[in-house]
Amino acid sequence: MTAHAAKTRRPTIYDVAERAGVSKSLVSLVLTNSPSVRPAKRTAVLAAIKELGYRPSRAATTLASRETKNIGLVIDDYRNLWFVDLLRGMQQELKPLGYQVTVADSSSADDPGQGTVERLLSMHLAGLVVAMDEPRETLATGPWTPTVVAGWRENLPEGADLIANDDDAGGRLAANYLLELGHTKIGHVTGSGAAAAHRWAGFHSRTAESGVPLRIWGQGHGTTEEDGYQAASALLAHFPDTTAIFAANDTMAVGTLAAIKARGLSVPMDISVLGYDNSPAAQSRYLDISSIDDKSEEVGTLTAKALMSRIADPDRTPLRTFVQPELIPRGTTSRLEPARN
Amino acid sequence: MTAHAAKTRRPTIYDVAERAGVSKSLVSLVLTNSPSVRPAKRTAVLAAIKELGYRPSRAATTLASRETKNIGLVIDDYRNLWFVDLLRGMQQELKPLGYQVTVADSSSADDPGQGTVERLLSMHLAGLVVAMDEPRETLATGPWTPTVVAGWRENLPEGADLIANDDDAGGRLAANYLLELGHTKIGHVTGSGAAAAHRWAGFHSRTAESGVPLRIWGQGHGTTEEDGYQAASALLAHFPDTTAIFAANDTMAVGTLAAIKARGLSVPMDISVLGYDNSPAAQSRYLDISSIDDKSEEVGTLTAKALMSRIADPDRTPLRTFVQPELIPRGTTSRLEPARN
DNA sequence: CTGTTAGCGCTTTCAT
DNA sequence: ATGAAAGCGCTAACAG
Numbered sequence: 001m002t003a004h005a006a007k008t009r010r011p012t013i014y015d016v017a018e019r020a021g022v023s024k025s026l027v028s029l030v031l032t033n034s035p036s037v038r039p040a041k042r043t044a045v046l047a048a049i050k051e052l053g054y055r056p057s058r059a060a061t062t063l064a065s066r067e068t069k070n071i072g073l074v075i076d077d078y079r080n081l082w083f084v085d086l087l088r089g090m091q092q093e094l095k096p097l098g099y100q101v102t103v104a105d106s107s108s109a110d111d112p113g114q115g116t117v118e119r120l121l122s123m124h125l126a127g128l129v130v131a132m133d134e135p136r137e138t139l140a141t142g143p144w145t146p147t148v149v150a151g152w153r154e155n156l157p158e159g160a161d162l163i164a165n166d167d168d169a170g171g172r173l174a175a176n177y178l179l180e181l182g183h184t185k186i187g188h189v190t191g192s193g194a195a196a197a198h199r200w201a202g203f204h205s206r207t208a209e210s211g212v213p214l215r216i217w218g219q220g221h222g223t224t225e226e227d228g229y230q231a232a233s234a235l236l237a238h239f240p241d242t243t244a245i246f247a248a249n250d251t252m253a254v255g256t257l258a259a260i261k262a263r264g265l266s267v268p269m270d271i272s273v274l275g276y277d278n279s280p281a282a283q284s285r286y287l288d289i290s291s292i293d294d295k296s297e298e299v300g301t302l303t304a305k306a307l308m309s310r311i312a313d314p315d316r317t318p319l320r321t322f323v324q325p326e327l328i329p330r331g332t333t334s335r336l337e338p339a340r341n
Numbered sequence: 342m343t344a345h346a347a348k349t350r351r352p353t354i355y356d357v358a359e360r361a362g363v364s365k366s367l368v369s370l371v372l373t374n375s376p377s378v379r380p381a382k383r384t385a386v387l388a389a390i391k392e393l394g395y396r397p398s399r400a401a402t403t404l405a406s407r408e409t410k411n412i413g414l415v416i417d418d419y420r421n422l423w424f425v426d427l428l429r430g431m432q433q434e435l436k437p438l439g440y441q442v443t444v445a446d447s448s449s450a451d452d453p454g455q456g457t458v459e460r461l462l463s464m465h466l467a468g469l470v471v472a473m474d475e476p477r478e479t480l481a482t483g484p485w486t487p488t489v490v491a492g493w494r495e496n497l498p499e500g501a502d503l504i505a506n507d508d509d510a511g512g513r514l515a516a517n518y519l520l521e522l523g524h525t526k527i528g529h530v531t532g533s534g535a536a537a538a539h540r541w542a543g544f545h546s547r548t549a550e551s552g553v554p555l556r557i558w559g560q561g562h563g564t565t566e567e568d569g570y571q572a573a574s575a576l577l578a579h580f581p582d583t584t585a586i587f588a589a590n591d592t593m594a595v596g597t598l599a600a601i602k603a604r605g606l607s608v609p610m611d612i613s614v615l616g617y618d619n620s621p622a623a624q625s626r627y628l629d630i631s632s633i634d635d636k637s638e639e640v641g642t643l644t645a646k647a648l649m650s651r652i653a654d655p656d657r658t659p660l661r662t663f664v665q666p667e668l669i670p671r672g673t674t675s676r677l678e679p680a681r682n
Numbered sequence: 683c684t685g686t687t688a689g690c691g692c693t694t695t696c697a698t
Numbered sequence: 699a700t701g702a703a704a705g706c707g708c709t710a711a712c713a714g
């Protein structure tokens with residue numbers, strides 16, 4: 001903008017029209033990339049826009065056009081990095097179509113969950129993606145906004161699609177892997193939440209098939225690193241001969257690592273540790289944690305597709321899609337040494 | 342909403358008024374919490390709102406009231422967790438005032454940086470907070486939106502306030518600490534970016550004062566864990582007698598830890614490692630990395646205050662505020678054993 | 683206290 | 699190809 005741009009009110013489409021010597025409608029036409037605008041006029045308008053530092057008002061545009069290209073993504077905590085891949089997957093699918101996604105975390109709202117959704121919903125969203133474990137209650141999203149739930153399976157809003165990583169299968173994958181490695185004194189540190197519950201269920205069902213008893217700790221508690229540390233510490237205190245521990249998520253796996261270190265044992269020589277999420281922490285060169293990849297990015301692209309298809313056909317029957325997780329072996333797991341035990 | 346809620350258009354203030362048997366203005370009054378509404382009418386309106394599943398249109402509200410209570414926060418990557426504390430600090434100050442903050446990451450925009458800001462700016466923001474290191478260019482924010490830059494000091498938009506952690510002081514703090522611990526063979530792994538540059542400068546100025554030469558690695562490269570690993574590996578390959586390494590950030594410190602482990606050395610017995618940011622990784626019970634706390638939350642509250650004061654007085658002279666960092670000693674640093682060397 | 687009347691900035695027919 | 703006019707849903711004076 002030019003130097004004389006005083007700190008006056010922000011320019012409107014009228015200012016641009018006047019400066020370019022055209023009508024407001026013409027400006028609107030170039031704004032929407034209408035092909036039926038003479039090049040000369042178009043450049044004149046573009047020039048005026050630049051000179052004035054004009055930026056269309058999103059509010060006015062939304063109001064007038066009665067639709068937005070915005071889709072909202074609700075997560076529960078920015079520190080749960082799994083949403084980053086989810087987001088990337090969504091963007092990949094959505095950006096070419098001109099949509100933008102706005103993310104909001106519910107933890108910062110006064111009213112956990114509902115407040116954030118409320119706020120997002122008030123902006124004429126084209127669609128809503130809910131990605132939080134443990135929603136306090138069923139979300140009242142209203143029937144006007146296509147919504148898909150990513151990664152959580154309880155209390156789905158009516159009519160919403162569900163796209164999630166198959167935590168049950170992931171749990172079985174984990175159990176199978178540890179069993180194949182020869183472990184039979186197996187522990188599991190878990191916590192609250194639907195995801196943890198399913199991982200546990202899958203894990204348990206597989207170990208049960210092999211007649212291997214499970215040492216479980218952490219039920220009803222949180223899923224932070226500290227929770228993982230506490231649960232693993234307790235587990236090891238009660239069952240010192242444990243040779244493998246499956247943690248409900250990578251963060252808890254780090255806590256488990258701390259608990260093992262605190263007992264003076266080493267990983268994976270004494271105890272194997274397996275996490276879940278294939279988070280940045282697991283991928284860390286230093287931590288190098290064996291983990292189950294929940295394919296968040298794929299969940300993201302499928303979520304986006306579900307959204308698009310529901311926008312096209314609001315009445316189609318709700319989807320229930322489960323993405324198969326994948327085991328990523330790394331440095332924290334190893335075959336049980338015959339020597340031990 | 343009731344079961345008969347057909348999938349029709351979303352209800353407007355008119356529908357609510359009609360259902361409650363009042364005028365549109367009255368509905369608007371209860372929406373804005375006007376005290377001059379009779380309780381009976383108010384409850385009637387509230388009931389109608391609930392029954393209809395009505396949600397005010399943000400676009401219309403914004404357009405009509407000519408102001409929003411929205412402030413935007415631009416970051417460069419959701420994985421850079423430092424923004425979480427910044428955000429918390431801002432929220433703490435802003436929420437009581439009724440403002441909400443919308444965060445957007447520039448990495449997901451086609452046009453890095455500018456695209457995101459552009460989008461944010463188009464929504465009648467009450468204020469804008471820019472929190473990214475290494476902006477490609479000066480941001481054209483326009484004079485209509487009060488903006489404050491948090492944590493970065495180059496290429497400030499004209500008229501913007503600056504609130505940042507004092508990286509120079511932090512660097513000096515780091516050097517002083519390592520020196521006090523008795524280290525004299527000191528290394529530094531750094532990377533690109535203004536923050537890293539200042540940390541390095543401060544660190545260097547302090548070691549120089551004590552006549553201690555510095556082994557520096559990583560200039561011009563990135564600041565990821567892998568970058569930290571590479572830089573630290575190279576540094577140690579050239580100067581195997583190094584006893585302490587200061588990393589430009591915690592992530593690089595983790596990479597440094599990996600490099601040290603790869604050489605078969607241990608921390609802090611053989612080498613002390615000091616990070617910067619006091620990130621969740623540093624605070625991890627398992628990693629337990631000594632670090633410099635950049636007081637992001639405080640930067641956040643000051644940022645919010647700067648924003649509020651500028652909204653009140655758009656013409657006040659730009660602030661340049663530096664927050665003093667604090668050293669947090671943890672398990673990765675220790676006094677140099679007299680035995681060694 | 684409550685209803686009426688103007689717009690907010692922009693998109694959209696509909697003419698020209 | 700371009701201009702005129704009519705709203706989008708809501709707030710904000712003003713009257714009653």
